[in-house]
Amino acid sequence: MAPVDEKVNVNQSPGGGAVDSSQGKNGKAKAEHPSGDRRFKQLDITMKRHQYKPDALIEVLHKAQESFGYLEEDVLHYVARGLKLPLSKVYGVATFYHLFSLKPSGAHTCVVCLGTACYVKGSGDVLKALEEKLGIHAGETTADGQVSLTTARCIGACGIAPAVVFDGTVAGKIQPQDALARIQEWS
Amino acid sequence: MDTLTQATLTQPKIRFATVWLAGCSGCHMSFLDLDEWLIELAQHVDVVYSPVGCDLKEYPKNVDVCLVEGGVANEDNLELLLQVRQRTKILISFGDCAVTANIPAMRNLMGGADLVLKRGYLELADDTRKLPHAPGIVPELLDRVMPVHEVVPVDIFMPGCPPSADRIKATIEPLLTGHKPVMEGRSMIKFG
């Protein structure tokens, strides 16, 4: 998720993301997710493993993000109901942590490490090059849904700084042109 | 004999000015709400520059006290304020717009001047839709409306929307006898 900027809450500010309230009401009536989506089953298993304890929220959200790719409202509703948690609490937790995403990410992800070691060795230039090339800012996904560009505080790969994670694989000593070449492969 | 009268007898008049930047003039109106005290004030001050009280067009040098109403919203405001600061001994940030930028700064939430201009002159015009633009005549809006002290140092802050005539009097009166007013408590520094 993008570094917090003071304007970051613009899109997510209250009232911005209206939710169809009927979803909540429908959902409450039934134990199983009405869509029959099997991924909800997996969520059930995870919740059961944690005995539906509210404390397991973050674990369950991890699982949900893994299964669904991101935390859509429907899923958050489902988790809240399963763990008997207030919706606002679930939302508060889901938005507190950078790794949880409430928006779908692109087909490919590119995470530029901005840890100190990487920063000192020029990861800022790498990010700038990627932003220019993709025409998006960190934290955004290209219009065609192909690439999500994000930054990390430190991925602990300081020895090979600057590091970039392309689709989950860490690559070290990345110069701007290397990064551009890597994303070129995706198109 | 009260101290004020005494002061008048022993001292030459204070060179007094008021300036109005981006605001609604409410603070100046509140100043006029001093009503009959204005007559008394006139004995202690020379009003050397003021949109309501003086016809001189150039901000003079050697001003002792200046009340500055309004935020800094356009190039003219900026230019005038810099001049005021250079030529004034005691600059008083007069009212919430000067102190906080207040209502004019609501446009800052829109992230710049473009949207408000667009709304006013393109969307809400029937004929000859265009943005006003006449260099040297119509000043450009600044990107952000600022309180006075973000631009120049300020000596005294007098918040209020507007500050009541009582507050204005309590601020100015000590200055006439060479004292700094005590800006404390609800009657002096409450915003709004």
Place this chain on the structure above:
Amino acid sequence: MSRTVVIDPITRIEGHAKISVFLNDAGEVDNARFHVVEYRGFEKFCEGRPFTEMAGITARICGICPVSHLLASAKTGDKILAVKIPPTAEKLRRMMNLAQLTQSHALSFFHLSSPDFLLGWDSDPAKRNVFGLIAENPDLARAGIRLRQFGQTMIEILGGRKIHAAWTVPGGVREPLSAEGQQWIRDRLPESFETVHLALSLFKTLLDTQLKDEIHYFGEFPSLFMGLVGKHGEWEHYSGHLRFTDSHGNIVADQLSEDDYQEFLGEAVEPWSYLKFPYYKPLGYPAGMYRVGPLARLNVCSHIGTEQADRELQEYRDRFGRIPTSSFIYHYSRLIEILACLEKIQELVNDPEIRSDRVRANAGINNLEAIGVSEAPRGTLFHHYKVDENGLIEKVNLIIATGHNNLAMNQTITQIAKQYIRNNEITEGMLNRIEAGIRCFDPCLSCSTHAAGQMPLHVQLIASDGTVLQDVYR
């Protein structure tokens, strides 16, 4: 060589403005322009606010006539709620508007314009102001100050504070009138009557003597006039319908509803001013020039409806005809209006219903769009809101009194400049007269720009190619 004279800022008006005077090669005036040099953008930044806050916010458009905005906004709010406000609330609102007309007109006449009349157009500019007046004629100055104080204090009595009293609200008003307040108003009325009569007789004397010529040069030209009138064509300031009258006294349009304002009013933009140029749509721009404010209100109405004011109105019409067309007459009409206000205040303060505490009606949101109107001291004020179903503002349009007069103000200063500036010869007194042309209208530029100066007076010699040849600062 052509040159431009810039008067910057215009002083003793309520707002920020400049004037440019364009001289041709022969040193004759070609044209003069009135520039409003500030813009704040209320029409944009109010978007997203609850409509209930609009009275408070739009009051901050203007510290001189915040009451006008409070009223127009509250009336728009009434329509969003679709309520009929309690009768006492309407009377109290009227009372506040009358108080405001009184204080604002007093300010315009005594504080801002009378230094010109009493000290002279060409007197020392350093003293030609209210403080100079205090020195010269302390009794008159004090009387003027106290007349304004009367209006301001009435506003305070009703609304809790003199400026930006957020007391008129959608559905009515917040607090009823107190007994002490009622008594104070009664007690101060006689003095106020005395002052306005004094001012009237003084001004009439001046018109007969030293201000004889000004009537003809300070913006005497035909135009339309717009204002609210009551059911029977009488003077109105709070409700009623809109009427347009031409310089011959013909009623061009009558019983127009504010709801249709977009059909008969258009707004044009000129690049050299932040103040837009409203015009009467059927005549087009700029032919659809009209004037608003005290002059227009007295021109469009058949009568005022109070004894003393109607008597003065008769004398006024006897002097200038049914439709006076000189902008200089604004000052005269302003004084008559003060008198009318005082009489109406007297009526209302003694109204048996006036102290009722049923002053506010409640309702939900019943209309998503509404237009409110009121007569501000300077003329007709329109507030137009669109809200969402939760009452958050989606769109705002404001047409402000001073704006209506924009075309007329430009024409007025052009006429004055042509009259007084000859052969490249420019004196301070000439420039002051041009400014005074603007002061006739008592423009409230904080309002007109919803948006709001002071810069050196300087004369620029500009070559025809636009390069500045000489800068002369005074």
Place this chain on the structure above:
Amino acid sequence: MDWNELLEIAEHERSQQKPIRLHCCTSTGCRAANSIAVLNGLRDAVDEAKLGDRVEVVGVGCMGFCSRGPLVQIDPNDDLYEEVKPDEAASIVSTLTGGTTSAIKGDTQHPFFSRQMKVVRQHSGKLDPERIEEYIAVGGYQALHKVLYEMTPAQVVEEISRSGLRGRGGGGYPTGLKWATVAKMPGEQKYVICNGDEGDPGAFMDRSVMESDPHLVLEGMAIAGYAIGANHGYIYVRAEYPLAIERLQKAIQQAKKYGLLGSQIFDSPFDFKIDIRIGAGAFVCGEETALIQSIEGGRGNPRPRPPYPAQSGLWGCPTLINNVETYANIAAIINQGADWYASIGTEKSKGTKIFALTGKIRNNGLIEVPMGITLREIVEEMGGGVPDGDVKAVQTGGPSGGCIPASMLDTPVDYESLMAVGSMMGSGGMVVMDQTTNMVEVAQFYMEFCRGETCGKCIPCRTGTVQLYSMLTKILNGKATKADLDAMEALCYMVKDTSLCGLGMSAPNPVLSTLKYFPEEYRERLQEAIAPTPPVEPTEQHGTATAPELLAQ
């Protein structure tokens, strides 16, 4: 599982191991440099050369010299190959039979290696972290057995106290004292938490320990559990460390299988289970009360202390929280004794410390050194100095730490000395900056970090960091005045003194330390320095009139 079985496993494992082992690093850094292909290449080459009976290829943990990965080391002759490419694998194997290789041979006598003293990293890079048997083979879990059968909990606490071990997470709080506090607290239920949320940018010691020697951490936690009377532990690992999580999970399973975790460990009455909790990208969760909130499934908002977690921690129970590296020291202290441990380091800072040496320095990587070594020794001797140019500053302690100027490189590395120069030990990040580094930008970088990572609960940290960031930006843009600089410094102290938790309390440190040591870098960017435009005309100020008192101001 009992003592004999443990020894049997160790014996069996050792007998199974081949005389020659090719260690290939499979930790994050080397993996990113394609070490898995190298590993496979080596295996194929061994098969090809039919050396399988006396040579084995082992994927091991971190060897420390991360900047030169992938690394391959030949045990026992200690040959080290750097930046190995997959196609060099065969030739490296051929050296075992007298062949030659073009692969770059590392200098293992270089101070980078020779100056190290390995306690925690003793086995890192030498064993396969995914096999508990290798850990047991080098004496693993013997310390746990020792405490269970030879020591009372109080004795364990005493031993740790005597060792002088201090918290390796940054604060340097005496570990024994913390253990004693939790041990003394009443209550049936207590918890042990291992803080593996290593969030400081530029630090990866804990990742390396978890990836390279996960059982070392588990054993330390179990010993802590026994000492304080807890039967449940949590390891909180940041999600950015997937390999560490994977290996810890495997390690826990294997330990459970052998009865080294779970019920009745070593057939004693002591039960201890460990669960992993995965962070989700929040630096503030390294703060202990925030971490607890996060384990409880909430937002990582710190809460005021006292009460400390030792009194009221996880679910309100007394809770011991230590950092990964702290736990990784425990087994060695138990095995070799507090006296031995206390003999290492300085008077107040005992033992060794791992640092992540990064930035503009020739030799990047992890080093473990005795406390008290000077920064100069680390940077110039071990690190080999700055590639082209001179050291300007060394940043220690991450966003909470400070920048130490080159002139102070002789500062010994211990808790007190670093604190005295305005920085801190932190978790062990050590970022070297050369003369090209703009120190105001560095301060701005850290402030950007803090402003993005503040949880938002308390106002000084939530908004103070935002204001500090924009003040730094204003300075960098040449728009600031001396007054702005003073205001910034005042705000730094305010944020430091009034913030709720360590994040806010230390957020201004990078600014304050750079202001202290590199004031000219700030001053030369001030508006006055660029174009002298005094805001007030110095002359002609005095009006013609009024009271002398006022005008004399």
Place this chain on the structure above:
Amino acid sequence: MSVKTLTIDGKDVAIEEGATILQAAKEAGVAIPTLCHLEGVSDVGACRLCLVEIAGTSKLLPACVTEVAEGMQVQTNTPKLQEYRRMTVELLFSEGNHFCSVCVANGNCELQDVAIQVGMDHTRFPYRFPNRGVDMSHPSFGIDHNRCILCTRCVRVCDEIEGAHVWDVAQRGAGCYIVSGLNQPWGTVDACTSCGKCVDACPTGAIFRKGETTGEKERDRAKLEFLVTAREKHQWIR
């Protein structure tokens, strides 16, 4: 229950063990400014206004959560604390959009009161002018995030007294805001009982009753106190 004795600004106070410094100060008649503290709900120590100096510790501690100890010497109003409090209030004003002049709580706002109390006549920090929203979807109430200072009183009062937990905090850092339900319009949150306790709890004009105009917000603080007494002491007195 044992009693602890301590001094606050030099005044001797005796109070039962377990009491907070804030309670002791109240007993001693010493006013310590607070914003996030609300009688009847848990304390979070977030606003930092009640920080005090305690002899023997270099750390400033929040009076609302720090328990008294025997012999404690507390200073509540040193020049350093005064300066820090003023800066705290300045930061609060600078981070939101507090247009007192048109706010429903003008004249009845705890933030405004605290500003007066600490002598804040202007903020030395530039205003951030964040772009925040207003939610008027609830039939009776509205929330204007521009005026929110994130004291979380509403969150706690709704959770701990009403038991509805409509509110929580979303996002983090400067992006934090009070969220209703799943970031949905307040009016669509089923859990809301429309009890209005959040309105009474809110120290500023952020949460208000619909229809309230400038300066009209009133707060029924007595209602909250009544509920707390009823709940804790089982006394239904009003």
